[in-house]
Amino acid sequence: MTSPAIHAPSALGLGVARAQIELKQFFRERSSVIFNFSFPVIMLFIFGSVFDGDIAPGVSFTQYFTAGMIASGVFMSSFQELAITIAIEREDGTLKRLRGTPMPPAAYFLGKIGMVLVASVAQAAILLGVGAALFGLDLPSEPELWLRFAWIFLLGTVAGTVLGIAYSSLPRSAKSAGAVVSPVLIVLMFISGVYFVYSELPSWMQTVGALFPLKWLAGGMRSIFLPESFAAEEVGDSWQLPETALVLGLWAVVGLVLCLRTFRWMRRDAG
Amino acid sequence: MTAVTALGAHSAAGAAGISVSVRGLVKRYGGTAAVDGLDLEIRTGEVFSLLGPNGAGKTTTTEILEGYRSRDAGEVTVLGQDPAHGGPLWRSRLGIVLQSSPENAELTVQEMVSHFARYYPSPRDADEVIEAVGLDAKRNTRTRALSGGQRRRLDVALGIVGRPELLFLDEPTTGFDPEARHAFWDLVRRLRCDGTTILLTTHYLDEAEQLADRVGIIADGRLLALDTPDHLGGRLAHRARVRWQDGAGAHEEVTEHPTRLVTELAVRHGGEVPGLEVVRPSLEDVYLSLLEKAAKDSGSATTEEGRR
Incomplete structure (x- = not known):
């Protein structure tokens, strides 16, 4: 070998490059972008128009629902998006081709995380704007509330991302991916305090809901966008922030372990 | 190149x-x-x-x-x-x-x-x-x-x-x-x-x-x-098919010595041989006959579905 020392490209640099490519791909698929971004907004309009009553002094159901939709938006653009697109990439051979290159696997996952972060931030911004402009959502002015928003949002996105990557192994084919993935989130939205007020759910349903991350993410968002006084209306008479951090963190770890143990670059039937 | x-x-x-x-x-x-x-x-x-x-x-x-x-x-x-x-x-x-x-x-x-x-x-x-x-x-x-x-x-x-x-x-x-x-x-x-x-x-x-x-x-x-593609199949690849026509109709003969056969034919016809063709087996012919032979040898031609 006469050539000078050859440096393999770094996983971090390639992760950034992959995030750029993923974002291009994502935003160019116009129909899915429009659907992804408008679905939560449309739900806001429907629920905001139908249920206009207050659920506590000075707190309308719409405010409650907006906080829940912001939480759901995080899981739509992380968990749901990744579980479906990775199942498709596995089936059509995108993953197999990547595996045949020297691209470090970490770069692929970093790229997905980067894409999800950008898409979720964009989605949250849209929801916050619409909620504030039309549905009486109070955007907090205290920096510590925005700091709280940052860590809850980030933890939720990370959990949703790793769980989405892990869940993508479940659909047997790209065709069934939508059918296998979407109902999970819809059911969770019913039992996690998005469509209904959580504290008014039957207690067994609360117990089931509390096992999953969306309930904690929605509660965390309420702690930011609803008046402090509403904490008394929550289960346990508080926002339960330490528990939120714990449960979301646990799910992130579980998701990561599942990813590392079950991720496949080739279809299941491919021996 | x-x-x-x-x-x-x-x-x-x-x-x-x-x-x-x-x-x-x-x-x-x-x-x-x-x-x-x-x-x-x-x-x-x-x-x-x-x-x-x-x-x-x-x-x-x-x-x-x-x-x-x-x-x-x-x-x-x-x-x-x-x-x-x-x-x-x-x-x-x-x-x-x-x-x-x-x-x-x-x-x-x-x-x-x-x-x-x-x-x-x-x-x-x-x-x-x-x-x-x-x-x-x-x-x-x-x-x-x-x-x-x-x-x-x-x-x-x-x-x-x-x-x-x-x-x-x-x-x-x-x-x-x-x-x-x-x-x-x-x-x-x-x-x-x-x-x-x-x-x-x-x-x-x-x-x-x-x-x-x-x-x-x-x-x-x-x-x-x-x-190499030329030598594949050994002797098989050296056999040529000689085709010609005469009053009795079309003929075809497989031989390892096509030149000798063509010379004989030329003598027999006194010059041009009508419809003369000398065909060397293509790789495809060799391939097919090799597979055929292998199937015969193993006694059972298993055609298992292709796996990807």
Whole structure:
């Protein structure tokens, strides 16, 4: 070998490059972008128009629902998006081709995380704007509330991302991916305090809901966008922030372990 | 062979030697062996073509060499490494063109090739690669809008952009029109001139005849024959078919000494022999008769469905 020392490209640099490519791909698929971004907004309009009553002094159901939709938006653009697109990439051979290159696997996952972060931030911004402009959502002015928003949002996105990557192994084919993935989130939205007020759910349903991350993410968002006084209306008479951090963190770890143990670059039937 | 410089010469062609070595390779799916004691050697710098019917074990073998699949027995060395434990540095010396191409629909040809180039330590120039596969006019076209043959050429571009020492081509010209196929053959010849070792799996025997330095025929997971395209099949390849016509109608004779027969015929006819044809067996004829013979020998012609 006469050539000078050859440096393999770094996983971090390639992760950034992959995030750029993923974002291009994502935003160019116009129909899915429009659907992804408008679905939560449309739900806001429907629920905001139908249920206009207050659920506590000075707190309308719409405010409650907006906080829940912001939480759901995080899981739509992380968990749901990744579980479906990775199942498709596995089936059509995108993953197999990547595996045949020297691209470090970490770069692929970093790229997905980067894409999800950008898409979720964009989605949250849209929801916050619409909620504030039309549905009486109070955007907090205290920096510590925005700091709280940052860590809850980030933890939720990370959990949703790793769980989405892990869940993508479940659909047997790209065709069934939508059918296998979407109902999970819809059911969770019913039992996690998005469509209904959580504290008014039957207690067994609360117990089931509390096992999953969306309930904690929605509660965390309420702690930011609803008046402090509403904490008394929550289960346990508080926002339960330490528990939120714990449960979301646990799910992130579980998701990561599942990813590392079950991720496949080739279809299941491919021996 | 011309236009060698277009793709840049290989800096690390490797000492003349063996790029791929396979001994006693076995891979089973359930109870049946898809690869059953295969021995194979691919020399550095040659184009080696692997032929065989569907389900013969071609793709399984290739995918073991590429590091995609595990094996049940045997010794395999690819560029000095066991592919089961090949890391990114080893992968950066390979180029892989798989049988089927993924979508990546919304990215342009330029974006795809430039992006894949980033994975490799010393890639080829993306523009040169795009030109080499004849996609310069489609540079800014999203892959969604490419035809099947164009998409295949993009696959090849992605396979060679890393300047591989060893290139795997799995049925690369399926769906090509004749012109595109000839252009592709030229590309393969240029890569070979650059010192790239190539393992070509194909269903087109004329393709193997055109490109391969050596051909291996594989059936039921075993190597049936291995030689240059001209010598494959040994004596079989030397037999010619002589056809002619006379008052009694059309004649055909298979002989190892066609010149002697034609001389006799010329004497018999006193000059021109009507409708004279001397046909050497093509690689396809040799291939088919070898498979037929193998099926007879084993007594059972198992036609197992192809696995991917």
